Amino acid sequence: MAAAAPPPPPTPAPSAPTGLPDSDSTPVGHPLFSRIRLATPLDVPNIQKLIHQMAIFEKLTHLFTATESDLASTLFKSPPFQSFTIFLLEVSSRPFEKDSNLHSQNFTPIERIINLDHSLSDPEAETFRNGINGDAVVAGFVLFFPNYSTFLGKPGFYVEDLFVRECYRRKGLGKMLLSAVASQAVKMGYGRVEWVVLDWNVNAIKFYEEMGANVLPEWRICRITGPALEAYRDAI
């Protein structure tokens, strides 16, 4: 949760995630082909780098200790959506090749074309190359997992992290990732999607409210961690 509450666009791109074009239309300007798919263990190196960037962005690198090994040993233990789940965001300057391996029973990748006014330069393209689609790179991710409302008597999703790399922000991609989680929640009959935001991050709060979220003013997070948690090893 220190890692939560993403850096959303200060102002949401008003019409950023456009639909796929009709078959007879052609993307205009500088199309950015974007795809959301379920992450797999093969994505751990990129995920670890994204989390590290998030820690830098939040000035919380002193709290960041997760290694690739930590992530690999704790993620992907359950089928998608039953526990910790990651949607990976990839972008490319050309259409994604069809990859039937990505179509799981649980989730069909979401593809959108974002028409940019200017071509985009990604200084970290080599670092975040996904290795399967020519120039496609990993641009962001969202990590979420089921939570539960006893009042509703049904599950929801809690979004732990939402992150888009700097050069891809303010294009509607964060909104696209969060919308994908919300849409999945509705499809599964879930009752809520929740996450946290820093109270001084007024741009993020405005962005979330425009997405239909309520900010709950009175609740505070309590946390036991580190030595204080270790002290409970034999406490009971």
Add this chain to the structure above:
Amino acid sequence: MAAAAPPPPPTPAPSAPTGLPDSDSTPVGHPLFSRIRLATPLDVPNIQKLIHQMAIFEKLTHLFTATESDLASTLFKSPPFQSFTIFLLEVSSRPFEKDSNLHSQNFTPIERIINLDHSLSDPEAETFRNGINGDAVVAGFVLFFPNYSTFLGKPGFYVEDLFVRECYRRKGLGKMLLSAVASQAVKMGYGRVEWVVLDWNVNAIKFYEEMGANVLPEWRICRITGPALEAYRDAI
């Protein structure tokens, strides 16, 4: 989470959950035998009643819709601790009979004797009888599930609800339930236990801080629910 942040004792009982007596000692005063065990589908009627009481306590009955059927169809889908998990608190005026059915591979019930100065009257004893141990009644519960810290690269537990029925409060039972979750987290190598509290509930905050928790002042919860969530059904 509307249902979260329990009614903890305004002042924690300083030495309430005592250890089991040595074999040659006898409980003094009015012993209250207490036991924490994993809930099962058979406990759903009592769990539903406890949640309803919690909604009344929090003056949030307008948000409470969970039926026994809702709970039965969404809980107990995964092995304990892998998803939504409930510890049930039972109390009795006499020792609990050994019940080998309650000793699962995952969790051995925790028993404690609380020595009360006065005998205790439970006006709802008949309603919350557990049906398996003479006069034993269900006194409270805690519902929790795994969450995940990307900074630590490991899971934790999120405590959604902690509730102790009114006549059993201020005896250390809430602390015993929360300690059981913290202890389980340590045993599983998890990094955190988290929950939420209302910012004006200074007694609860004091109680939690004495248990080793930090209250994070800056984070706010965002929630999409109801029609605002439904709107995402075909949003992407």
